[in-house]
Amino acid sequence: MADTKKDLLLKIRDLRIEGYSDEKWLEIVHGIDLTLHKGEVMGLIGESGAGKSTIGLAAMGFARDGCRISGGSIEFDGMELTTTSESDRRALRGSRIAYVAQSAAASFNPAHKIIDQHTEAPIHYRIRKRLEAQEDAMELYERLRLPNPQEIGFRYPHQVSGGQLQRAMTAMAMACRPDLIIFDEPTTALDVTTQIEVLAAIRDIVEQFNTAAIYITHDLAVVAQMADTIKVLLKGNEVEEADTETMLSNPKEDYTKSLWAVRSFKREQKERPGGGAVPVVSVQNVDASYGDTPVLHDVSFDIYAGMTVAVVGESGSGKSTTARCITGLLPPSSGKIVMNGVEMPPGYKQRSKEQLRQAQMIYQMADTALNPKVRICDIIGRPAQFYMGLKGGALKSRVDELLDLIELEPSKYYSRYPTELSGGQKQRIGIARALAAEPNFIICDEVTSALDQLVAEGILKLLDRLQKELNLAYMFITHDLATVRSIADEVVVMKQGEVVDSGPKNEMFTPPHHPYTDLLLSSVPEMDPNWLTTVLEERGVDNIGEAATV
Amino acid sequence: MNYFVIGYYALLIGASCLAAYYSVRSAFLLLFSLTLVSFIVGIVGGESALWTITICAGILALCIGTAYAFREFLVIVLWGEGSKAIKTAPLTATFGLFVIMTYAIAGIFAPIIAPYGEAEVIAGAFAPADENMLLGADQLGRDLFSRLVFGARNTVGIALLATTFAFVLGALAGLIAATLGGFFDNLMSRVVDVIMSVPSLIFALLLLSIMGTNAFVLIFIIAIIYAPRVFRLTRAVAGNVVVMDYIEAARLRGEGLWYLIRREILPNSTAPLIAEFGLEFCFVFLLVAGLSFLGLGIQPPTADWGSMVRENATLISFGEITPLFPAGAIALLTVAVNFVVDWMLFRSSGLKG
């Protein structure tokens, strides 16, 4: 990490950014300094809404619509981005600085095939011809472990799973081999096994092309693998910065220490209620397909009241699809869904309002699941109004209460629009919306994936408390085994549309288990910066390939 | 060279220099290119061309001034949300608002504002403007200005009612069709095909022979003629919205049709609908005139702009400007309404700057 002038790539000084909401300007980033050299990776961590994405964008000289850079300087490779012309700045984007957006689902243009969006920048900058660029894309897809790398690019964004989109987005950022890539939570939606490979691929590429990167994440273990230095943010302010080793071993600030200390939440595993207890939800031999493509095959599991079933599995294994079958969004082609002993009609349209209320789903892609033209208060308030008939003051106080539960100040967020929120904040809105319906069964599709440890822990605790109080049942779709470990009672492991393993959590976490479960377990990142290297070495490169294609 | 020409260039060049000095880039570019254009135009068209430019610029400046003053006025007069919104409105929008307000006042207080009655014959045919008549007389010797003022009431009133009616009808059906899909969608689409396919001539004649001619029938006919267009547009726009995840989420909640339409789909489809409204509103003026050509429509001697243009249209072939006054009144309103529409469009698009 030679601090020579020559290597200096990005220098940000006293960056201030304001956001426009409710007809006035609010400062959301209060004077951040940041220095990045060629080939260096900096991890940006901090709680949800701390301003990570905002800073990441600012590094490209860009402010979101409704935000503005109100002070400071951003110098990229000797060029002052705050004062250069828009066209000069634009010439940098895509070619020399690339961005991996946090909400991949919303950031892909629904009208174009994925690969066409991928090749756009290289063709535009005349770095590659179309065919070359496509070939390159497929290669990158392969490296990022996307299934069918030759074919998947020719699908439209809505035809692939959340995690697959995220990887396609990462590949897209690398298309021009830029000098600096800003990764905004590139692995939040990935299961651990895939995550390892993607992390490895990212690291490879970064090293191979001497690319500098800003790696934004909430996951400390991940950042530990990737970053040379780590910067911790809180509410738009810098808390501290140090190289990874130091930061991990010896954090100075209390806030950082608290971040480091979170993985403590653990809950007793509950047993299935004995006797003739009826499961809240019982998935029985469900097959499902999208058009002609079969996705699920003979999926069965039960969820009992007051229990949490974690569904884990690699990206694209059909977790979200199972959820869609349960809610009736995707009528299964065979098999049935039984709730509280009653067989549900296959489509949600045939279900009664009460049946619908009972089972709520939190969408994986918070971005697309929130109506951009509806205010937060209405999004959250609607189920309360719709199912409970709350009105006026009662409704408002219920919304305030829910906002408090998900740790968003009501006074600040009450009347915002979704576009004025950070990724994690949106996800929390999704949670609040589900809670507002007071269901007795919730499908949580990657609810904490975009949240930092502190907030995530808060949410988990909240869910746990509600479960205890109201005897709720959860189906917890997640890639994060730590989360599974802390809250699940039972675990269902899915792979390629089938349930490969299931059972009580403790059993699952104690060997021996199904080889795939094994692989999952060993893929959970650890805080040791050398963990990734070690794991990869242990498995050997071939092994990884096998693991992903089995 | 006379004083006017010298003053003209001096002013332009001076202003350009000032703009350059204070580095107001766009203003400088504008002023200086105007100077350059003036050189050419001045040489080709002589002093009169320069006068034209000056007058145009003057009018433009007047409009901008009005818009600016009106915005300040509204900011002070309005309160809460409205005031905040107006503060950031572009000048074109406030200019549009100003024109619309003027028309509204003219329409509402027509009998007080107009110096003469709607049907009052006071002069010879096409008498030129004099101290009594601001714009001269029409073909029967009625005061053109008074007729324009009364026309505001009738024309705008009918257009507003008819367009609103058409939009309520068309948009509602379109939204329902897009949301429900399936049979209802198919049925409505075919019904709309049928309505659109029947030539409006036959349609109007038929309805008229059944219901007789009065303002309400007129509004009804127009609404029926326009509703299908709105339907198709709404359906197309809403069709893109109903496939979004958030609509799925709302459906999953068991939301009723009305809520889906009103709170989830409509807010995401407003922009094209607003734009369409701005245009249809103006098309209605012409349709009213077209119907009155068939002998339907507004009864004489009620003044209506479209018919006023139509009646005297041939005069334009001889360079007479009588038909230009009502045409101008329509154009001004069209432009004004659409300026406001542009602003609303911008606001509803979720863009901020």
Place this chain on the structure above:
Amino acid sequence: MSDVLSIVLKRLGLGLITLLVISILIFFAVELLPGDIAQAVLGQGATEENLKALREQLGLNQPAIFRYLEWLGGAVQGDFGVSLISGRSVAETIGPRFAATLFLASYAAVIAVPIAILLGIIVALLRDSIFDRVANVLTLTSISSPEFFLGYVLILYLAVKNPWFPALANVNFQDIGTVELYYRTFLPALTMVLVVVAHMMRMTRASIINLLASPYIEMARLKGTPAWKVIVKHALPNAWAPIINVVALNLAYLITGVVLVEVVFVYPGIGQLLVDSVTKRDFPVVQACCLIFAATFILLNLAADVGAILTNPRLRHPK
């Protein structure tokens, strides 16, 4: 793709039924209109006696249903009957007129649609600039007066004051060269262009602007895509549905709604024929014209719907 094909086929089938409904409707509409063909043919000069004779001669004394079915029987076999007044075959009467209308409509459309969409894109790109304002004010002004008035103005400036174009477009398709044809019909085409451009342009502008706040637009900009490409490649493909609809609507208008332009420029199109035959209550001709118009609407609406589906992958490949 086969989905789309099946939709098209289904819609074409439905279109035939729609046509049938329309033909019934038109028949009874013409029946319901006050006055009848005999009266219209003989005009003011009609007396009860010769009205009766004429009605008998035209077969109007048969019950309406019977006449309709008879006509329908012929129409199904492709025979649209003969004009009650001139006795000429309807197909022969309408054929050249409709061809002329189609020619003028396509002439205008070929100019208007690209210009409108291009302008729409440009003003969306340069929104709130002077160019935006000027383009809007001009196009809006051009639709603020009746189309025939616009025609008069164009004639005044481009035919009378500056004799660049002929004021009449009463072309005869047989003995006229292509260049000559385009030249002679330029003014009516221009009028029609001016009449339809504003609508399509503003809809393009509106639906593009409506999308500019989407995250994928932001992403496109973050990829360094130039502003015009952001609009053309990223916003426009998602904005097609309403634009296509408005374009279809205006194309239909160009074919079915421009009687007045035809009259002003003395262009031998189908509009005047329809008006004449409606006033004369010449049922077979009215019916044939209406069916042509209806088919135009049905086809264009179908095209718009298919266009909307084709341009939206979510509709093309639903979940």
Place this chain on the structure above:
Amino acid sequence: SKAALAAPKRGGTFRLGTHDGNTSDTHDPGTYLSFSIIQLAHTYRSYLTQITPTNELGPDAAASWSATDDATEWTFKLQKGASFHSGKPFTADDAIASLNHHRGEKSTSAAKALLKDVTDIVKDDEHTITVKLATGNADLPWLMTDYHLAMCPANSDGTIDWQSGDGTGPYKIVHNEFGVGTKLERHDGWHGEGAYFDAVEMTVLNDPNARQTALVTGEVDGITQLELKTLSLLQRNPNILVDNVPSGAAITMPMFCDVAPFDNVDVRMALKLAIDREDIIKKITFDTAIPGNDFHISPNMPYWPDLPQRTYDPDKAKFHLKKAGQENLTVDLSTADSVYSGAVDMCVLYAEHAKAAGININVNREPNDGYYSEVWLKKPFCMVQWGARPTPDVMLSLAYKDDAAWNESHWQNERFNELLLQAKAELDQEKRAEMYREMAQLARDDGGTIIPMFTNFVYARAKNVAHGENLAASWQMDGARACSRWWFDS
């Protein structure tokens, strides 16, 4: 004018723009209706008689005619050299078949009523026919000028072949498309005098502006029916000559004399007095009309009686209203734009005039479409346009006779009807004139029809088009015969 005195020259193609052309026009003379076809008919076909530029009766396909004393039998001697465009000579058979086309059970002709008194038509020899009438009619030769009664080639079964478009007129059709235009060239075998142009091109220009522009830009040499609003503006153009010809065409406003309040003669009188004819002529017709005097004989018709002109007199109208006990009279007046250009405006203006007399007139604009079937003869007070009729008898029998189907005002006046019958068969001009004078007086003071004006024919031609000293008042364009009567001057 000088041009009028110069000798006619032959040559050139006369391009005429006509109004009121219809795609549904046909060659069937029984259904001639629109002006374009009437204009064409006088160009490609001929009639037994014609109205000359001086508004007298002249020969056309018939060279001469004579009547029995009681005017019940008329003999027409046909032109000997006349032939059809096909080359077939024109004979008595053709003439008889052409007239019979408008007679008999099966005839669908609009001229049926005109010939209803005809009991028989006989062929005297190859070139002579005799028309026999049920009652005497001194005007029969005048009737033969009616535009329906065109001469067509006879088929062997006594019907006519109208479909082919053959005729005995001065020009033969080369190409024709109804509602669009017609190309004709001179018929060398024509029996008449004139036909100076080598060829004629008629174009249907329904839009007044299109007609004027075409004339201004030199795309046509003559146009019918000018837009009156812009007349004065057009007249400023030095290359254009405007012909403004007083005619027998009238605007009438019939009131049902058997329906209250019009059943009161004082009310009728008040309404007649409450209209300012001068103002209307100035504002609506731009001085291209002559005031009517509430009887239906124009100064351009034979037997016009010079009665004192009725003028606008609101006070007197008030007086009549008071007499009728109808102060604050309110009446509905139906009208439509298609009646006459400016018809609605005219009624509005009338309503303004009537206000001064305390009469409240509600102007009802009716749809153009179906006006004559739905409003005329159905609504008690409406506005009508009447084309010129050759003689007072034709006009009065048509619309003022008590039992006429078109007695538009339901007027029943014994003395009037008696006189009408007498005058019809009267061959003595003096006596006849006296009778018409009395009838006019009756209609003027007792009748139910307001006749505000007789409208002029206003048409225009390019400077190089010349015509004779006088212009016929029967139709526009010199009695619709401009093509055969006019010529190019240079």
